[in-house]
Amino acid sequence: MKLSTYNFLTSMAIKGVKVGYPLKLTINKKDVVETEFNPTFVERLLPKLDWSAVYGAAQVAELADDIPAVQPENIAENELLLQKLHHLLFEVDVIEGQLECPETGRVFPIADGIPNMLLNEDEV
Amino acid sequence: METPHTEHLTSEDYEFVYEPAEDSFLLLDALEKDLQFLEEQQPHLCVEIGSGSGVIITALSKKFSNSALCLATDINPRACKATKSTALKNHAQVECLNCNLTQPLRKRSVDLLVFNPPYVVTSDEEMQLQNIAATERNLVYSWAGGQDGRRVTDILLKQLDDILSPNGVLYLLLLRENKPEEIINYLTKLRFKAVKFMERRIPGEHLYILKVTRVST
Numbered sequence: 582m583k584l585s586t587y588n589f590l591t592s593m594a595i596k597g598v599k600v601g602y603p604l605k606l607t608i609n610k611k612d613v614v615e616t617e618f619n620p621t622f623v624e625r626l627l628p629k630l631d632w633s634a635v636y637g638a639a640q641v642a643e644l645a646d647d648i649p650a651v652q653p654e655n656i657a658e659n660e661l662l663l664q665k666l667h668h669l670l671f672e673v674d675v676i677e678g679q680l681e682c683p684e685t686g687r688v689f690p691i692a693d694g695i696p697n698m699l700l701n702e703d704e705v
Numbered sequence: 706m707e708t709p710h711t712e713h714l715t716s717e718d719y720e721f722v723y724e725p726a727e728d729s730f731l732l733l734d735a736l737e738k739d740l741q742f743l744e745e746q747q748p749h750l751c752v753e754i755g756s757g758s759g760v761i762i763t764a765l766s767k768k769f770s771n772s773a774l775c776l777a778t779d780i781n782p783r784a785c786k787a788t789k790s791t792a793l794k795n796h797a798q799v800e801c802l803n804c805n806l807t808q809p810l811r812k813r814s815v816d817l818l819v820f821n822p823p824y825v826v827t828s829d830e831e832m833q834l835q836n837i838a839a840t841e842r843n844l845v846y847s848w849a850g851g852q853d854g855r856r857v858t859d860i861l862l863k864q865l866d867d868i869l870s871p872n873g874v875l876y877l878l879l880l881r882e883n884k885p886e887e888i889i890n891y892l893t894k895l896r897f898k899a900v901k902f903m904e905r906r907i908p909g910e911h912l913y914i915l916k917v918t919r920v921s922t
Contacts, residue, residue, distance in 0.1 A: 586774065589750065589810050590809050590810065617770075622749075629749055689809075694789065695801045696803065700808065
């Protein structure tokens, strides 16, 4: 699971959960996959991302030194930051780990890079 | 769009995962036919529900490589693995989620949604699988659609407003028995525009691709 995907995941579908975001991420094993850097795409994706979850993911991935806690203005002109965001969002691949609902503590395991987010009927 | 390689998937895989067939290829052809629209739309997040072998989302990912995040969901863990291996074999970047429809995704985030649902008309009992061995279950889920072949499709359509981004688009595969006209009317009431974008007759089936967009306000 790439950290760009992580940014789109919530546990809101669980019965009684109000926000379910951001999920608490744990990384036990990760890979780094080199992918082509497209600054325009990273920049265009930013309005769709939640910066607090971007920063949270950076902390868990031990890349917090690269990413400011608050979203800076004019990122488009900051090629270096775009490159660091590209690395964080598209190159770090979580192989083993888990996601945890911030409200209920329900754990979703990540195995072989695939999060299991199936809910039982009595949970929804 | 290139049809992705699937030689790595074996007949054993296809005991658990739907093998690409005419319906899959019609969906690919529809996306190919609408490529200009899609390129203008510039989707950021592309999602395929029930990706199975992964041919469709892999083809999309190749087309939008480095310009969109491509995500595949499936309730069948074996399908998730098959999708991941298909992406890998074709050097495509596809993310896989083992989940129901788009359940864990943030609201109104999906720009391009593709769904080849379990559309075969069956009894609801057949769909609910009480008497079927666990190993066979996943494959039945891939095609058995219950009454009118619509059980799963109807659940998705009810949630569509919460799934699609403001300029999102859905390509949905249907069978004539799924009553496409009824679905178009239903979507119109929900303030969507739905059109039969493509159709194809194959032995025993008349397939449609419905293209669904929001009515601009």
